[in-house]
Amino acid sequence: MTTRRVAAVDIGAGSGRVMLATVSEDHLDLIEVHRFANRPVRVGGTLHWDVLALYAGVLDGLKETAGHLDGEPLDGIGIDTWAVDYGLLGPDGSLVGLPVHYRDARTDGISQKVAATVGAAELYNRTGIQDLPFNTVNQLVAERSGSRLQAAERMLLVPDLLTYWLTGAIGAEVTNASTTQLLDATTRAWDSDLAGRLGIDPGLLPPLRHPGEVLGVLYGDVLAETGLTDPHGGPVPVVAVGSHDTASAVVGVPADRDSFAYVSCGTWSLVGVELEQPVLTEDSRAANLTNEAGVDGTVRYLRNVMGLWLLRESLRTWADRGEEHDLTQLLAAAAAEPAGRWPVDVDHPSLLPPGDMPARIAALCRETGTPEPETPAQVVRCIVDGLAEGHRRAVDDIRRLTGRDVEVIHVVGGGARNTLLCQATADACGVPVLGGPVEATALGNVLVQARALGVDLPDLAAMRALVRRTQELRRFEPATAPTTPGPTAAPRPTRSSRRPTA
Numbered sequence: 009m010t011t012r013r014v015a016a017v018d019i020g021a022g023s024g025r026v027m028l029a030t031v032s033e034d035h036l037d038l039i040e041v042h043r044f045a046n047r048p049v050r051v052g053g054t055l056h057w058d059v060l061a062l063y064a065g066v067l068d069g070l071k072e073t074a075g076h077l078d079g080e081p082l083d084g085i086g087i088d089t090w091a092v093d094y095g096l097l098g099p100d101g102s103l104v105g106l107p108v109h110y111r112d113a114r115t116d117g118i119s120q121k122v123a124a125t126v127g128a129a130e131l132y133n134r135t136g137i138q139d140l141p142f143n144t145v146n147q148l149v150a151e152r153s154g155s156r157l158q159a160a161e162r163m164l165l166v167p168d169l170l171t172y173w174l175t176g177a178i179g180a181e182v183t184n185a186s187t188t189q190l191l192d193a194t195t196r197a198w199d200s201d202l203a204g205r206l207g208i209d210p211g212l213l214p215p216l217r218h219p220g221e222v223l224g225v226l227y228g229d230v231l232a233e234t235g236l237t238d239p240h241g242g243p244v245p246v247v248a249v250g251s252h253d254t255a256s257a258v259v260g261v262p263a264d265r266d267s268f269a270y271v272s273c274g275t276w277s278l279v280g281v282e283l284e285q286p287v288l289t290e291d292s293r294a295a296n297l298t299n300e301a302g303v304d305g306t307v308r309y310l311r312n313v314m315g316l317w318l319l320r321e322s323l324r325t326w327a328d329r330g331e332e333h334d335l336t337q338l339l340a341a342a343a344a345e346p347a348g349r350w351p352v353d354v355d356h357p358s359l360l361p362p363g364d365m366p367a368r369i370a371a372l373c374r375e376t377g378t379p380e381p382e383t384p385a386q387v388v389r390c391i392v393d394g395l396a397e398g399h400r401r402a403v404d405d406i407r408r409l410t411g412r413d414v415e416v417i418h419v420v421g422g423g424a425r426n427t428l429l430c431q432a433t434a435d436a437c438g439v440p441v442l443g444g445p446v447e448a449t450a451l452g453n454v455l456v457q458a459r460a461l462g463v464d465l466p467d468l469a470a471m472r473a474l475v476r477r478t479q480e481l482r483r484f485e486p487a488t489a490p491t492t493p494g495p496t497a498a499p500r501p502t503r504s505s506r507r508p509t510a
């Protein structure tokens with residue numbers, strides 16, 4: 009039996025956390041040692057990430073971690089964040105400009121420009137990536153003649169940037185690199201030819217690295233600042249994990265069979281299946297499904313559905329008006345509203361940028377001639393039903409395009425707490441939903457590290473079995489008859505619920 013203590017740095021669009029885990033072949037526990045806000049800042053009309061505040065949050069978290077170790081060494085650190093965004097490094101390694109938020113308007117109309125140069129079909133056939141306005145390739149094209157890019161030597165995706173600041177190591181972890189839309193979906197090498205044709209210097213793209221590789225060790229000044237000095241005098245390694253948060257979340261899905269789909273539900277709902285080969289057909293492109301690189305050479309075949317962003321942005325809008333709402337109460341009130349009364353296309357592009365979400369949803373309803381939700385509870389019901397319908401559309405398209413059976417849908421991430429959404433998803437999709445773990449991303453992060461550091465968890469199946477044995481799951485039966493066989497063989501829940509209210 010090998011036991012490792014490792015820290016997961018997991019940063020999402022709203023907040024970041026540092027978690028400390030103890031992992032062995034038959035044990036997995038995780039505690040949150042530090043949480044910090046991720047607050048985007050608009051400067052000069054551009055929405056930026058405050059990456060220095062995020063780095064400070066990481067250092068604070070590592071300091072807290074040191075306090076929890078009781079003199080034991082920390083065996084590793086793994087970093088995952090949201091995808092697509094990057095920092096630029098100049099020739100001396102310093103940051104050129106402030107990283108820009110993917111919800112900034114600078115990419116408006118750019119993906120059409122990219123498609124006009126390369127051809128949408130060719131772009132998809134080479135990269136397998138869903139057309140999203142904020143893909144890194146579009147961001148780079150948006151600023152390709154700007155002074156920042158002219159001055160830059162390297163582009164580092166956000167987890168790679170944080171790793172660089174902690175260790176000095178330069179590289180691009182492959183799961184996140186795939187979200188740039190500059191990685192060849194078949195060879196998993198940078199598509200330098202594609203970059204060149206789009207006027208992007210391929211030299212900006214750093215060497216690729218893979219989950220499980222040791223990237224480097226913490227700088228001496230980081231050890232001193234955080235108090236993480238190993239009592240045995242050893243270095244503290246930073247280990248590559250699925251640095252795209254969704255890649256780590258998929259590792260943490262407690263599936264016990266191949267015929268599962270997942271919804272990694274947080275700011276976004278990433279709805280997909282795990283495949284061995286990418287699907288690069290025109291039908292797949294037309295369905296806007298993506299082939300992101302997963303851990304251990306797997307393919308995350310999925311669609312971005314707008315996710316809990318809609319709920320969070322609505323709460324923010326109400327709070328800005330002085331209306332504070334408790335989410336639990338609001339969800340309970342929403343559960344009492346009639347299902348399906350306010351149909352809305354949650355994937356409409358007007359819902360992507362920050363702003364007054366309830367007003368935009370009402371505008372969409374007016375456009376389509378459907379009833380407008382009026383109260384906050386009705387808006388929440390409309391969002392939950394719209395997300396469940398978005399999940400259904402994605403699952404149906406995936407079934408159609410892969411011929412895969414989907415016997416169970418795992419909802420992982422923060423959305424697994426939202427029982428109204430889990431039930432609505434089960435009802436819309438006609439298959440059981442297993443909710444949990446909420447911490448799938450951090451679990452996936454620490455499991456990949458633990459394996460790299462000697463814990464005998466040879467493959468994804470072994471990691472998932474450990475998640476299943478150690479984490480609480482909740483089962484939601486569909487109200488309608490299942491459209492596929494097999495729910496009786498679904499994984500055993502630890503609790504069950506048929507009609508949750510919140």
Ligand code: LRH
Pocket residue numbers: 020021089090091092110252253254274275276278312
């Ligand atoms: C979720 C996520 C998603 C990306 C988006 C930018 O956090 O990483 O997978 O598409 O952020």
